Amino acid sequence: MNYVDIFGSTKDKRDLAADVIQYCIKTLMPRIRSLDISVKLTKLDGADGFCMEGEDNRTFEIEIDKTLSYEDFVTCICHEMVHVKQHVRNELVDKGVFKKWKGEEHIFAYSTTDEYMELPWEKEAYELQETLLSSYTAYRNSTKYHTGIHTKGCSVFS
Secondary structure (H helix, E strand, O other), X not given: OEEEEEEOOOHHHHHHHHHHHHHHHHHHOOOOOOXXXXXXXXXXXOOOEEEEEOOOOOEEEEEEEOOOOHHHHHHHHHHHHHHHHHHHOOOEEEEOOEEEEOOEEEEOOOOOHHHHHOOHHHHHHHHHHXXXXXXXXXXXXXXXXXXXXXXXXXXXXX
């Protein structure tokens, strides 16, 4: 069973975050049933969000800026969930100053936004966040979502 705990902000934002995370898990990692994700919705300076791997590649701490607009909030969660997928599948492995991306070592250092955007795991996260945002929006607007098949606001789910 996957566990997601969300803290901070308003009930509506927590419910939205839970919904987006559940959607991302089902889309990116449909067979994974052992995630433990803690999400903190807070005011951030200098970034929209962060994803940190915990004690193993199934435990994660995510922080999201609670002041983001609806679309940016959903997009940011999608982006961070791509990083969760990368760690879960061992596509991205932290090795201190180095990161392994799909078996290839990279120095985790950048001094400009352009250099950051060129990191291969960030390239993938930025590409997939847009795909996920689009498909999540279509899902939210679907009849299936609005007929009660979806369980909204679930913070612990399988």
